[in-house]
Amino acid sequence: MTMSRRRFGRLGAAAVTIVVTALALSGCRGGSEDPTDGGGGGGNAAEGEPITIGGSFPFSGGLALYGGLSQGAQAYFEQVNADGGVNGREIEYTALDDGYDPSRLASNARQFVEQEGVFAVVSFGGTNLAIRDYMKTQGVPHFVMAGNAALSEIESHPHTRAWWPDIRLEGAITAHAILEQNPDAQIGVMGFNNDITVSQIEGLTEGLGDQADQLIAEETYPPSATDLSAQINRLQAAGVDTVVAALGGPVGVSALQYMDQIGWDPDIYNYSNASAIETLTANAGAAADGLHSVQWLKDPADEQWADDEGIQAFQDAVEQYGDGASPNDMLVLNGYAWAQALVAVLESMGDDITQEGLIEAWDNLESTENQATLPDVQMEAGPDGRLIHSYKLTTWDGSTWQIEGDVIDGLELGLLG
Known part of the structure; x- marks a missing residue:
């Protein structure tokens, strides 16, 4: 099988900056939605032929840590191939570096579709909004690891599907969790000055319903910010007792420590994709204790999953096939989880594996x-x-994310309006 082989060293303390930057850049739409008028893609998987998938990820530059998503997907695909493939077919996965540059992403997409004739493309981040029209024109399934609300526009962009949940839904579910814990909560939002925070506030407002007037303050800041003390002081002065935030990296750590230093102890609900142990709570120390987050993914660095069968299978696959990835990296697990989802969808198709059928099967996957x-x-x-x-x-108790209560199902609660 043809695979790109990229090895990543441990990035140490510098790695914690990536979550903040990624959240900031995921809010960027990345320019025009018509990067090229290239030729047809083809790529349907003939019976018995390999299923070819092209991945475009930032293996270089400021977001290089998000190459771990690709490593996780690669590890799962290779494990599936070692076990006999998907209905007897191998998955051939090739990854290219885009450096989180929209023009390089578009170039990679053209190469995958026009030169290599891949069956599907997977990629990371808000820059993918710029290639949706191209993928639609070519008729090639396109999967994106991002939470941008615009990626839910499946009627106008029928070939693009997002793996991460819509951040509006997470906002609505966060509101539900807040009201369950404190019906009288006085809520303030602290986030980047881009459309990610706008979408999060839309979700919060929907989830609060007729209690939306309890959202009393909003503070935004540029992605380059290194000090959030002014925003924190204004939230405190406004009477906020519950903060919804996306605190990650050094600025997130310093924000938690500043609140602890001034003796302000609001309930804090942090964005799920900014709440990994390796990039936030392990670095914030006691200041992170009591932090809340509505989450959907396990954290392989969390001691509560040390004997978990699924995490053990993930770590075994990464150690054998992960191309040097960390088996405790939540991003690697995220990519692995997407690959597992894709394989489940492919298996549901039997022997009739087509590009059009893949999107239909994805859209009809049962529980x-x-x-x-x-x-x-x-x-x-x-x-x-x-x-x-x-x-x-979940609530951070100083060593693990303690799960509190039952699952909160956005479909059952009707939070997708």
Whole structure:
């Protein structure tokens, strides 16, 4: 099988900056949605032929850590191939570096579609909004690891599907969790000054319903910010007792430590994709204790999953096939989880594997387990073209993310309006 082989050293303390930068850049739409008028893609998997998938990820530059998503996917695909493939077919996965540059992403997409005739493309981040029209024109399935609300626009962009949940849904579920814990909460939002925070606030407002007037303050800041003390002081002065944030990396650590230093102890609900142990809580020390997050994915660095069958399978696959990836990296697990979802969809298609059929099968996947998701968080197709709509409230106790209460199902609660 042809594979790109990229090895990544451990990035140490510098790695914690990536979550903040990724959240900031995921809010960028990345220019025009018509990067090229290239030729047809083809790529349907003839019976018995390999299923070819092209991956475009940032293996270089400021977001290089997100190449771990690709490593996780690669590890799962190679494990599947070692076990006999998908209905007897191998998956051939090739990854190219885009450095989180929209023009390089577009170039990679053209290469995969026009030169290599791949069956599907997978990639990371908000820059993918710029190639949706191209993928639609070429008729090639396109999967994106991002939470941008625009990626739920499946009627206008029928070939693009997002793996990460819509951040609006997470906002609505966060509101539900807040009201369960404190019906009288006075809520403030602290986030980047881009459309990610706008979408998060839309979800919060929807989830709060007729209690939306309890959202009393909003503070935004540029992605380059290194000090959030002014925003924190204004939230405190406004009477906020519950903060919804996306604190990650050094600025997130310093924000938590500043609140601890001034003796302000609001309930904090942090964005799921900014709450990994290796990039936040392990570095914030006691200041992170009591932090809340509605989450859907296990954290392989969390001691509570040390004996978990799914995490053990993930770590075994990464150690054998992960091309040097860390078996405790939540991003690697995220990519692995997507690959597991894709294989489940492919297996549901039997021998009739076509590009058009893949999107249809994705959109009709019934409740299915994924080894990487939290207990009772199932994959199930929804009207937004995504498979994850359930979360669990978790609280950091200083050593582990304690799960509190039952699963919160956005589909059952009707939070996709």
